[in-house]
Every structure is written in structure tokens, then in C-alpha cells.
Amino acid sequence: MPTIELTAADGHVLGAYTAGPADAARGLVVVQEIFGVNRHMRRVCDDFAREGYAVVCPTLFDRTERGVELGYEAADVARGRDLRGTIDAGKTLLDILAAAAALPRLARRGIVGYCWGGTVAWHGATRSSAFAASVGWYGGGIAAAKAEQPACPVQLHFGETDASIPLADLEAIRAAQPGVEVFVYPGAGHGFGCEERGSYVPADAAKAQERTLAFLARHLG
Numbered sequence: 164m165p166t167i168e169l170t171a172a173d174g175h176v177l178g179a180y181t182a183g184p185a186d187a188a189r190g191l192v193v194v195q196e197i198f199g200v201n202r203h204m205r206r207v208c209d210d211f212a213r214e215g216y217a218v219v220c221p222t223l224f225d226r227t228e229r230g231v232e233l234g235y236e237a238a239d240v241a242r243g244r245d246l247r248g249t250i251d252a253g254k255t256l257l258d259i260l261a262a263a264a265a266l267p268r269l270a271r272r273g274i275v276g277y278c279w280g281g282t283v284a285w286h287g288a289t290r291s292s293a294f295a296a297s298v299g300w301y302g303g304g305i306a307a308a309k310a311e312q313p314a315c316p317v318q319l320h321f322g323e324t325d326a327s328i329p330l331a332d333l334e335a336i337r338a339a340q341p342g343v344e345v346f347v348y349p350g351a352g353h354g355f356g357c358e359e360r361g362s363y364v365p366a367d368a369a370k371a372q373e374r375t376l377a378f379l380a381r382h383l384g
Contacts (some may be wrong), residue, residue, distance in 0.1 A: 190266030194280030
């Protein structure tokens with residue numbers, strides 16, 4: 164497995180999965196769900212790498228427990244939520260900035276996150292100037308931070324029937340951020356882009372990925 168170690172600004176050492184060409188002109192920080200950098204997240208990274216991106220996916224749970232890889236059963240969801248609850252958002256920002264610094268020096272840098280990572284990608288856009296583009300898929304914490312102003316273009320993807328992100332939240336995000344692209348997928352639930360979940364919707368996942376790639380190409384060159 165192609166892994167590296169990163170050192171955050173506070174001295175914390177964490178792991179990261181990497182993929183793609185080392186001399187790529189475009190780089191991505193890919194941010195995990197609450198299930199760790201597991202098989203699904205590595206597949207996501209490899210998919211972006213095949214599009215020519217250099218990718219770094221930091222193992223954000225390392226601040227509490229190293230080497231966490233969970234599945235998608237109820238017990239995994241509960242454990243992932245518990246682990247997520249131990250991680251400070253400010254520390255997570257340091258970790259994604261360390262991941263950004265590990266991308267090729269001359270690459271234009273974007274960030275893409277899923278589930279918890281979707282919220283982290285929003286924070287990457289609003290709480291740093293490290294990225295030229297940000298994409299979040301079903302980030303449940305974005306509505307609570309909707310008033311924060313992004314320093315780069317942002318695109319967001321949500322499922323219409325996501326039980327954890329009500330439609331009222333999506334309308335609030337749209338109202339607060341008219342310049343942000345917000346896509347809602349009719350009938351789709353949380354995690355519709357994950358091929359290992361029961362909520363997976365292949366057609367919606369493919370459409371969201373098509374939109375993500377077009378958005379990144381537009382803003383990263």
C-alpha cells in the first residue's frame with residue numbers, strides 16, 4: 164500500500180494513502196468518511212489518480228487511534244461516530260494542511276471530502292487559503308458553518324432523502340452561499356456514492372463524479 168507519514172504544524176505525525184503521478188500538475192487532498200481510510204476511500208483515491216491527479220488521503224483518526232479501517236455495518240457506524248467525536252476540528256484542519264503540503268510543489272491543489280470529509284472539505288475552503296477548489300459530498304456539518312466564507316470555489320453534493328441532512332439545511336446553505344454550486348440527487352440517501360453501502364446509487368454516483376471532475380478541471384486547470 165503506498166503510504167507516507169505527514170507531520171502537522173502542531174507536531175502530530177499521521178499516515179496518509181497516496182496515489183497518482185508525483186509530478187502531476189493538479190493535486191487533491193481526499194478526505195475520509197467516518198470509516199477511516201478504508202478500501203472504499205483507497206478506491207476513490209485511485210480513481211482520481213487515473214484522471215491524472217496526485218492524491219494524498221490523510222488518516223485523520225490517527226490523532227485518537229492509528230490504522231482504523233471500518234466497514235458499514237451498524238457497529239462500524241457507531242464506532243466511527245465515537246471516533247469522530249474525539250477529533251477536534253482545528254486539529255483536523257492542521258492534518259489536511261499537512262496533506263496539502265505533501266502534494267507536488269507546483270501542483271494546483273484541490274480538496275474533496277465525503278461524509279465527515281465533506282464537512283472537512285468545507286472547512287478547508289473557509290478556514291484556509293490552501294486550496295483552489297473544494298468539493299463536498301454529503302457533508303453533514305456544512306449547514307452549521309454555512310455563514311463561513313470560502314476562499315475558493317466550492318461544489319456540494321447531497322442526497323434528497325438523507326436522514327442526517329434535512330432539505331431545510333440544504334436550502335439554508337443555498338441561501339447563505341448563492342455562489343456555491345449545490346446539487347441534490349432525487350431519491351438518494353446518505354452515502355449514495357459509496358459502492359460498499361446499501362444506499363449506493365450507481366447512476367447518481369457517476370453523475371456526481373462527472374460534475375466533480377468537471378468542476379476540478381475548471382478551477383485547477
